[in-house]
Amino acid sequence: MTTPEAPADAYLDHAATTPMSRAALEAYVAEAGRAGNASSLHSAGRAARRAVEESRESVAASLGARPSEVIFTAGGTESDNLAVKGIFWGRRRSDPRRTRVLVSAVEHHAVLDPAFWLAGHAGAEIVLLPVDGDGRVDLAALRAELTEHGDEVALVSVMWANNEVGTVQPVRDVVRLAHQHGVPVHTDAVQAVGQVEVDFAASGVDAMTVTAHKLGGPLGVGALLARRDLPIEAVLHGGGQERGVRSGTLDVPAIRSFAVALAETVAARPERAPALAALRDKLVAGVRAVDPEAVLRGPDPSSDDGAAARLPANAHFTFPGAEGDSLLYLLDSAGVQASTGSACQAGVPQPSHVLLAMGVPEVEARGALRFSLGATSTAADVDRLVAALPQVVERARAAGLVSAPGGAA
């Protein structure tokens, strides 16, 4: 129960979505008050077009890309679908043998599901690249696959950083291997932007997904950055906007607000990322102190190479004997908002495919909890979690004893 004295909830779920920054909100509201279709030729249309192009230049500058490489979309899922399907179709058109799609086993469903859809509907063969115990993609497996089938591969898609366990992938190594075989690389950088340095040109990737609402921007807008020489077919057909790759009237307020939030978050990163990492380390230490049995999943930031191998704002634990949904409920009622980190189907918690791919047994994967920090996070949020956690874990374990399959009657 919330009492008048109770502080606001501790929001530890920034990887799900972030609050909009003040500047982004102001930009959105200002633009939303104007009429204008960016495809119209009259003055209102020209003003809208100008706002879009300025935003495009800003997004490109923030991410080390050229403006012509920025395709605005309705967000991460659309960008991933456009990349996977569009590159697959584009590559296959020039060479019908290129039917293989290589994706890491820990990709977001917005990459995995279009890939498997292509397998079911367009003759694609999906190769799931295995990961190690920390969730890092197996480069030897990628190399072997490319060596054996390089001339049949349409594309490789490996995320910049994982949304559940925060593992930063060796994207440059992936690019180097793939390009040796002339294979383009897509990366989903939705979680990475604002937390680690993301430079589209320097990374060498051919296409990259970003979204606004994970970095202080509005919901429902994002971009696919795509090199101009990358063959890519449209998924949405219509008025021919965004170089014919993504038709649809441009959402000017959302695009403007996205550009503002992105510029802000990229500028803040050099200072904010170390601060979030320090806060995250405090959170990890606090959780471990409360429950020594809790297992940190993903790279350990206190190890030699761990700090760079993990997103600074991510912490992810499994709590043996407890179920994620029990932990979630108990934390929520204690005013702490977190996530199990895995996708829900009709609200039914499924063991995370990411954890399973990392070799975590299903029974342990059930007890997963992700904490993700952001621009508005404070030490008080972490204190609140650590204070609530002892009773939460104890109760969730008691519930786990009685509710596990085959559990005590």
Added chain:
Amino acid sequence: MRVLAAMSGGVDSAVAAALAVEAGHDVVGVHMALSRNRDQFRTGSRGCCSIEDAGDARRAADVLGIPYYVWDLSERFEETVVADFLAEYEAGRTPNPCVRCNEHIKFEALLDKATALGFDAVATGHYAQVVTREGADGTVVRELHRSPNDEKDQSYVLAVMGPDRLARAMFPLGGFASKAEVRAEAERRGLSVSAKPDSYDICFVADGDTRGFLRDRLGSRPGEVVDTDGAVVGEHDGAYAFTVGQRKGLGLGRPAADGRARYVVDVQVSTNTVVVGPAELLSVDRIETHKAVWLAAPQEHAEGAWLDDVEVQVRAHGAPVPARVRAATAADGTPAIDVELTGRPLRGVAAGQSLVVYRGTRVLGQGTVARAWRG
């Protein structure tokens, strides 16, 4: 109190949750996911287990302004309710899966998890009343009673829970005399499920075809249908799919010599034989049960002492009949209830059915039918 409202997505449980909220309780809605593969469950508006139902439950929780969670109890459901359903049919008995679900899922898996998480009670949309009164020694006695709504009364399927579980159960619809009133309450609160049709069938039998479900899961086992003299009168795909008292679907080519209707009078799984005979062979007035659970206080059912002036009911929507009963111990060592019918006999009482003992509207106890005969 902290109350967990089990929300199926139907109108009854939504109104039950609303009433719990309005009674001032701290309520959290939980939808039980009973199958990971939703396709194998019935879909559409009649179910309690489809994706639409989970969405309806979520929407109702939103309207009530309460937190909402989905708990995955699919493995427990499969290994208790579905497994019991199959094993009982395979053994030639006739299970009631709704009774087993209340016993193992709603008032065990769900209730125990809720208790562990700090909830004081689980509220459901069942039609039954809990009446509290002061006992002889000053303690509070909780009694389970029939709903005033005869048509919807669900005390029969709830009787399986013992007193300590009843103490943590809450049936906010207990006082409602009609479903129309419940629908009106739903509409008054803007709950969109107010006009949703009732569910009737077994939720995990997708198309209502129980025999087909059993054949899929247990396999085809062809055998003979014989009459009471042992003469073969037909064939079947598996004796397990037949129930004592069944008349339809026997697939007998020829009518009986005397032209009278024939019923299943025995299911012999050891020889995979179904025995058919005339209706009078189905009449019984003695019933032995096992795995009995008493809701009445121990001093009310001392072993061996007959309780007169009670009624027993053997089907969810069957009529109760006058009887006398006594507590006993079954051959398998579990508590038993022995039954002698004192009015008219019952027809077609099958092993495996749940027998509930009532005095007036009050549930005294429940047992599982072991055998029934003409005394």
